[in-house]
Amino acid sequence: MPFTNKQPVTAYGDQVRMQSVNLSKRRVPKPHVTIKYFEKDFEDLFLKGLGGLRPDGTEDALYRGRTTARNSAVGGFVLSSGLRRQEFTYLLECEMPPLPPRRTELPIWVPLPPGVTKGRKFRTTWTTYGPLAQQGAMPSGPGARDLISFLASVAGKLARAATEDPTVVGSDQEVRTLLAEIAGVLHLGVANYCWFIDPAKALCLKLAGTPNATKPLAGMCDSARCPQATHHPCHRPVWAESVKTKKVFIESIGRNHKTEKARLTTDLERDIKVLASIDATA
Numbered sequence: 001m002p003f004t005n006k007q008p009v010t011a012y013g014d015q016v017r018m019q020s021v022n023l024s025k026r027r028v029p030k031p032h033v034t035i036k037y038f039e040k041d042f043e044d045l046f047l048k049g050l051g052g053l054r055p056d057g058t059e060d061a062l063y064r065g066r067t068t069a070r071n072s073a074v075g076g077f078v079l080s081s082g083l084r085r086q087e088f089t090y091l092l093e094c095e096m097p098p099l100p101p102r103r104t105e106l107p108i109w110v111p112l113p114p115g116v117t118k119g120r121k122f123r124t125t126w127t128t129y130g131p132l133a134q135q136g137a138m139p140s141g142p143g144a145r146d147l148i149s150f151l152a153s154v155a156g157k158l159a160r161a162a163t164e165d166p167t168v169v170g171s172d173q174e175v176r177t178l179l180a181e182i183a184g185v186l187h188l189g190v191a192n193y194c195w196f197i198d199p200a201k202a203l204c205l206k207l208a209g210t211p212n213a214t215k216p217l218a219g220m221c222d223s224a225r226c227p228q229a230t231h232h233p234c235h236r237p238v239w240a241e242s243v244k245t246k247k248v249f250i251e252s253i254g255r256n257h258k259t260e261k262a263r264l265t266t267d268l269e270r271d272i273k274v275l276a277s278i279d280a281t282a
């Protein structure tokens with residue numbers, strides 16, 4: 001028998017009995033592995049610090065750290081999954097769990113290979129959608145493919161330079177020089193980023209009939225159709241709010257305004273599509 005039993009003798013009146021008591025116990029976690037959570041406001045401050053931000057969320061001009069977005073994203077992932085230092089230091093990109101196709105509130109399973117865990121024992125943990133999405137946030141929209149290929153080419157150039165001359169470390173200045181080529185044409189918008197590389201491709205200029213203009217016309221921007229537009233997770237709230245407002249507005253339109261209703265419905269479908277593409281690539 002796999003359990004230890006003791007056999008006490010019980011007596012009640014003139015009845016004497018031999019009992020059998022199973023002494024096995026449920027396993028309980030050892031005190032040193034009990035999960036302890038940081039206070040929410042400390043977590044917030046910590047992630048802002050990693051991201052080079054002040055406690056109020058504004059940029060800290062005195063901060064001298066590098067790769068702040070990456071640091072903050074990894075910090076968020078570690079806090080959500082409870083990885084040990086050794087585990088997140090050596091975890092490879094290909095060992096990260098795949099991002100679910102849609103945003104979900106359910107926890108996401110994170111298997112940790114024995115090579116990185118304490119005691120070299122395979123273990124699993126959990127994370128949530130937001131921190132995992134930040135590990136590989138990609139742009140979406142008509143111009144996303146060009147932007148991704150350009151950034152991949154910058155990474156390729158840096159990797160080649162390091163292979164050809166291992167003594168040369170890709171410095172911030174080197175990266176800046178490579179990115180400057182495209183940074184000059186970037187225009188930040190609340191609903192999209194505009195990569196004004198080729199005025200001939202700018203949809204707003206075509207619509208305005210001014211193909212020779214040297215600046216985009218943000219007021220006529222149709223980022224869902226322009227090949228120079230990209231959408232990023234930071235633009236999601238604007239599109240989500242737009243969907244919500246349009247739905248309410250469409251509901252309130254009377255039967256006699258069919259044209260207006262059809263036009264707004266088309267706009268709503270476009271917004272829903274943009275929102276879905278941000279979620280799919282976030």
Ligand code: SF4
Nearest residue numbers: 194202204216221226
């Ligand atoms: S339509 Fe929008 S994204 Fe395209 S060039 Fe004009 S401002 Fe930029």
